[in-house]
Amino acid sequence: MQSTVRDNIVELISAGMRLAQQAGALPAFEIPHTIPIAPSQHAAHGDYGSPVCMGLARVLRRAPMQIAQAIAPHIPQSEFVSQVEVSPPGYLNFTLDAGWLAQQVPVILAAGESWGNLERKESERVQVEFVSANPTGPLTVGAARNAVLGDALAAVLDAAGYAVEREYYVNDHGSKSRKLAVSIYLSYAELWGSPVELDEPIYPGDYIAELAQELQAEAGRRYLEMERDTALAEIMEWGIQRVLAGVAADLARLRIHFDSWRHERSFYTGEPSLFAQQLGRLRETGHIVEKDGALWFTHPDLEKDAVLVRSAAVIADPESRPTYLASDICYLWDKLVLRDFDRAIYVWGADHHGDAPRVKAAAQALGIAPERVEIILYQLVTMRRGEQALRMSKSSGEFVTLREVIDEVGADSIRYMLLTRTADVTMDFDLELAVEQSDRNPVFYVQYAHTRIAGVLRHAAEQGWPAEVLGDSALLTHPSELALLRKMVAFPEVIALAANNLAPHHLPNYASELAAHFHAFYHNCYIVDSDPAAVELTRARLMLARAAKVVLARVLYLMGMDAPERM
RNA sequence: ACCCCCGUAGCGCAAUUGGAUAGCGCAUCGGACUUCUAAUCCGGUUGUUGUGGGUUCAAAUCCCACCGGGGGUACCA
Structure with missing residues (x-):
């Protein structure tokens, strides 16, 4: 602390x-x-x-x-x-003060994994909601930046003393879930050689056939023998669960784990439903107008009204009539009133920037202070493999999955690369460059610093130095030692900076500077010296190396990266 | 047409959010391995911060106009 x-x-x-x-x-x-x-x-x-x-x-x-x-x-x-x-x-x-700097070595060693953590904030509960891709198929590479930003943001807020919850919002209400169910059902029926004609839109991807095969193996002919609507309802349930399990597994490969999964559908169940309640609230405060058979949300901050419930003439299925905004409004209430988070952070791609004013206005209409709603908009990433751009749209059916990319370039590279720039700039991510193990790849530079310390410590152990060696850090007076110390001591500030500005890109920038200072120290100050006259200095430098390792491991941890002992 | 983001060294980006002499990586040129991993280090070169105005003691950062690139503006999900 x-x-x-x-x-x-x-x-x-x-x-x-x-x-x-x-x-x-x-x-x-x-x-x-x-x-x-x-x-x-x-x-x-x-x-x-x-x-x-x-x-x-x-x-x-x-x-x-x-x-x-x-x-x-x-x-x-x-x-x-x-x-x-x-x-x-x-x-x-x-x-x-140079002496004070040197004294921070034992302080950092004592703090260990808590080094850099800021004072716990009283009653500042923060929810970071991210990824939240529609549960209609595997995650595409399109989700990568969102996933990495949200997770690092959550980690850094946690270190900054907030009580953080990571949440995935499951868009499982409305026509897209139906579309998933229909897609699986048709494919499944075909597998049994009894194709079904259904004039409804379906998802074209290969993963649908895979899901259908799984369903076939699990359920046999059962769904062909029951009434179609019942079958579709059950398949929908099963399909969403199945897709979400895959999503969770893919994210786990990026070392991302959610604390909770909130289902949109829950806003529409119960008597009265959360949706009915919010509609009532908005009606009372004059934020609902009815026009052309549809319900619209109206607010002075908005340039034009936004549809909440589409008219029956346009959408036949009553379940599909509420728009995203309708659910977003329920979700606001759910987050900031029912669950009483102090702040709700949304991580959105720039293609959703137009939704931000509506959600803010909705918060205001519900009597929720709009500052409690914070939306991180990040610019889009174009992914490519050399010259070839990668597809990331699920509706096209042909897309590159997040999993493929993780397998190809590794979680560490993806995380570092996507974190290193501010959310405000568009990115061009070249997989060929990311796998390149060269000077052009900054990921290795940072991890190598950690590995290098581990190597030095192994070497020291072989020379008979105890692993937990302690000494007089006041002997650390070399400019390279002090420069490294300054960087290490600045770590809490980096956490504050990244947390206060919701800007995790400070982490990789800092990590790279810290690594550079260690590498320079390593070259300028020989650590494990066999000269008997240098015993005390060796002790002090080993301490410094251990402390530097702690800080490197910390920043790598916040970025969700591995801190390898060997490379 | 309107809204949002970006424009900084040849290239990719930083700049603690309005502060001092605008930094880092790559590229490039020149050096350093008999010792803890050279996936490293040391040094050199690189700028009218897109353009033009304005605000301020102070502007890459704020305001206005323009130019260029990306995204968005459905009773789609």
Whole structure:
């Protein structure tokens, strides 16, 4: 449980401002509630710098430089900051104390798997809902970015102290489920040599035939002998279960596991159903209009009304009349009122961006604060194998499954590659490049750092060093050691950064920097030295290596990647 | 037509969310293996942040207009 260095420095600054005022060095002013601070980009500026005095210049009617000079002497002494400097045009620069940095080695080792975790937030229950692909077939590669983003987001929020639940929303209500059932049924009937004519749309993929074969093996001729609607209802149930089992298995290969699976269908069962209740609520608050035989959701924030229940003239089957929005509204209530999550995070592809305002408006209409609904929109990925683009649409019947791609390039590469860019940029994922085991593949660079430490520790063990070697970390004074330490100590901040901005791409960026600092340390500082005079230094460096391994393993874990002992 | 995302070094991307001299990888050029894995390291080269205005002490970041690329605008699911 760490507070971040950054936060601690912010505390120092506000204490400095308070004390400077008390001492009369500055006129009275209100201390800003947020104090800007960022890691310095140049060594000459120390480790952290704050431009807060620039913003104060106007209110205090003084030059930023003067304000900084008035505050700096009043900034309290602390064990982790060795130097506070003022630099033009008015920055406050902080240098971390080298001794304190070295002392963080045993701290990190003691924290182990909890290193980087932030203080538990009281009553901040967060749900991350992701993937949520229609249960009408295997996951396609199209689901990959969603899966990876959502899972890393959940992991990072968990580390940031939130109580996180991962949820998969199962769209099992309406015509697509029927379509799945019909598809399986027809294929199944054909297997028995008694083809059925049914004028309904079906899914064309090969997986339908496979499901039909399974059904044949499990149920024999049973479904041919019963009434068609009953058969279809049962097959639907069976098919969805079967597809979801496959989805879960595929996701498990990506090391993704859901805490709960919420079925859309449950919103329409019970008396009164959740849907009926929400409809009533919206009607009372004047958000429902009836037009052309359909029910529409209306809200001042929306450019136009959105259909909630389609008219009988357009959709014959009553079960298929409610739209996605109708279910989304039930789901909002389910998440944020019935289950009382503080925040609901949705992970959506950019192709659904148009739905965001409707869901937000619906939340408002239901009396749910819209800030509690957070929608991560990520841009789409085009997958290709060299020159060839991969299909990812289920309705075409020809598509590349997520499973194939996982088998081809491995879960680690997929996760790292898809995580490394901000959700805002479109991506081009080349499988040929992802499997390439070369310098062009950053995945190995990071994992190799971990492996390399494991190798050093094995070597040390062979030389007779105990596995849990302890020593005096104060001996760590080499620039490469300190640079590595700075990176390691920054880890809690990276978690805060990624969690606060719902931006997991900071993880791989950090991982790669951390690995780079380890590799440099490895080259510049020989770790296991057989010289008797270097015994103490060897102990200290082995400690540092172990601690670096802890941090690497942590960041790899948050990304859902393996931290290999050997490669 | 409207809405959303993107445009940063030859290429792919960062930039703690409005802060200092815009960073990293690949590519490229030159170095480093008798010692813990060279899947590594060290050094060099690389920029009018798409264009034009504006706001600000301070803009890649915010606002306006335009240009280019992607996505979206059904009583489809």
